Amino acid sequence: MTETNILPEVIEAPVSGYDAFSLETLHDVHTFDGEQREIAPVVYMEKYGYYAITRYAEIQKALRDWRTFSSTDRPFYAPSAFRPRTLILEDPPEHTASKSAVFKVFDAGNLAKMSAYFKAEAERLIDDLLTDGPAEINAYNDLSVKYVLKVFPDVLGLPEEGRELLLKFGDAVFNVFGPPSELQAAKLASGTEAMEWVESNTARNVQSEGGIGWQLYAMADEGKISEHTAQQILKSIFAAGFDTTTASIASMIRAFADNPGEWQKLRENPDLVDNAWEEAIRLYPASRYGGRWATKETVLGGVRIPEGAKILTMWLGAGRDPRQYDAPDEFRVDRDLKNAHLSFGFGIHTCAGNQVARLEARTLLRAMVERIEKIELIGEPRKTVNYQAFGHDYVPVRLTPAVSA
Numbered sequence: 001m002t003e004t005n006i007l008p009e010v011i012e013a014p015v016s017g018y019d020a021f022s023l024e025t026l027h028d029v030h031t032f033d034g035e036q037r038e039i040a041p042v043v044y045m046e047k048y049g050y051y052a053i054t055r056y057a058e059i060q061k062a063l064r065d066w067r068t069f070s071s072t073d074r075p076f077y078a079p080s081a082f083r084p085r086t087l088i089l090e091d092p093p094e095h096t097a098s099k100s101a102v103f104k105v106f107d108a109g110n111l112a113k114m115s116a117y118f119k120a121e122a123e124r125l126i127d128d129l130l131t132d133g134p135a136e137i138n139a140y141n142d143l144s145v146k147y148v149l150k151v152f153p154d155v156l157g158l159p160e161e162g163r164e165l166l167l168k169f170g171d172a173v174f175n176v177f178g179p180p181s182e183l184q185a186a187k188l189a190s191g192t193e194a195m196e197w198v199e200s201n202t203a204r205n206v207q208s209e210g211g212i213g214w215q216l217y218a219m220a221d222e223g224k225i226s227e228h229t230a231q232q233i234l235k236s237i238f239a240a241g242f243d244t245t246t247a248s249i250a251s252m253i254r255a256f257a258d259n260p261g262e263w264q265k266l267r268e269n270p271d272l273v274d275n276a277w278e279e280a281i282r283l284y285p286a287s288r289y290g291g292r293w294a295t296k297e298t299v300l301g302g303v304r305i306p307e308g309a310k311i312l313t314m315w316l317g318a319g320r321d322p323r324q325y326d327a328p329d330e331f332r333v334d335r336d337l338k339n340a341h342l343s344f345g346f347g348i349h350t351c352a353g354n355q356v357a358r359l360e361a362r363t364l365l366r367a368m369v370e371r372i373e374k375i376e377l378i379g380e381p382r383k384t385v386n387y388q389a390f391g392h393d394y395v396p397v398r399l400t401p402a403v404s405a
């Protein structure tokens with residue numbers, strides 16, 4: 001018998017005592033999720049009775065097959081006011097209609113309008129920061145939050161007052177899919193403050209004519225989606241569109257502060273801006289995992305997954321899978337990302353706002369590269385502690401302005 005005739009061996013998922021949600025884990029998710037990745041492509045987390053897909057290739061393979069790896073249920077799923085019941089909790093055909101509605105409001109025409117506005121605001125913000133020469137700032141609050149909470153809510157037509165509640169809302173949303181704990185209770189309590197604001201700012205009657213929300217309700221009038229779905233989609237944008245970008249832009253600045261040589265490389269070759277941003281979110285994804293359930297028994301990476309299994313797709317760990325990337329812990333602005341990364345997910349549920357997130361981040365980075373000579377760390381950065389979201393909420397840096405020609 002030749003080797004090609006040997007059927008691949010199918011094994012049961014290695015049983016792991018891993019607690020993906022303990023405080024110890026949450027303080028160092030890259031190390032701990034990375035350890036699980038090195039055990040097997042799929043592990044069984046005994047403590048919670050859930051499966052975790054840990055490696056790049058297997059996550060990608062699973063997410064190509066939405067019929068087997070359905071999104072309509074997931075570990076720790078319980079209906080929650082913090083989880084808008086649309087898109088991420090839908091499979092086709094419902095999902096197709098909702099996703100088309102989002103793509104329609106983020107079409108080329110709307111993105112082009114956003115692009116010009118984001119650029120003007122990014123440049124203004126950096127110029128303001130550097131008016132008096134070198135600036136010592138917390139890159140999270142003074143740069144990332146300031147920029148994101150200005151440009152995207154403006155585009156959505158949201159009032160100035162209360163915008164910071166979007167971050168509390170997002171922080172709660174990203175703590176829903178995990179076990180009850182003090183941490184979860186605190187995040188949900190804090191998010192509750194945001195609920196009324198979110199509810200009233202996603203209502204039909206407050207949407208400014210021609211704005212994103214108005215366009216969604218117009219689609220409801222045309223019968224393309226329901227009125228309820230229009231509001232749920234708007235809530236999804238509120239839920240997923242702020243914590244993610246603020247955290248990952250702060251993480252990107254940390255990556256540059258840790259690697260001054262990479263900043264110089266980018267200054268010398270600004271064409272690398274887009275690639276540098278993708279590399280930053282490969283290294284520091286804003287979302288640690290997704291959730292699915294197996295609609296039938298299946299085998300992934302040689303590991304059996306039973307019908308009905310609830311599954312975490314651990315894309316933060318997969319972003320540093322050495323089977324996919326050379327020297328995966330290193331930040332290299334010119335890395336050949338080949339198949340990109342999983343930080344925006346993969347398959348039919350790929351991030352619906354990825355174009356907006358990319359536009360925001362790349363535009364800011366371009367404005368920075370043109371204006372900033374040096375980014376230096378002047379203190380210890382702090383990572384966020386959250387079940388599902390990952391990022392930095394404190395990145396103390398000194399920005400030295402470039403001497404203009």
Ligand code: HEM
Pocket residue numbers: 087088089099236237240241242244245248281285286287289290291342343344345346348349350351352353354356357
């Ligand atoms: C750097 C910023 C962002 C990151 C890293 C990110 C990451 C992700 C990931 C990993 C998923 C897939 C979830 C899954 O398959 O389980 C996702 C889905 C989603 N994201 Fe984002 N996101 C970002 C920004 C945004 C923004 C700005 C918006 C809105 C404008 C947004 C809206 C959504 C929505 C609505 C979904 C659900 C898509 C679907 O189910 O088809 N995200 N995002």
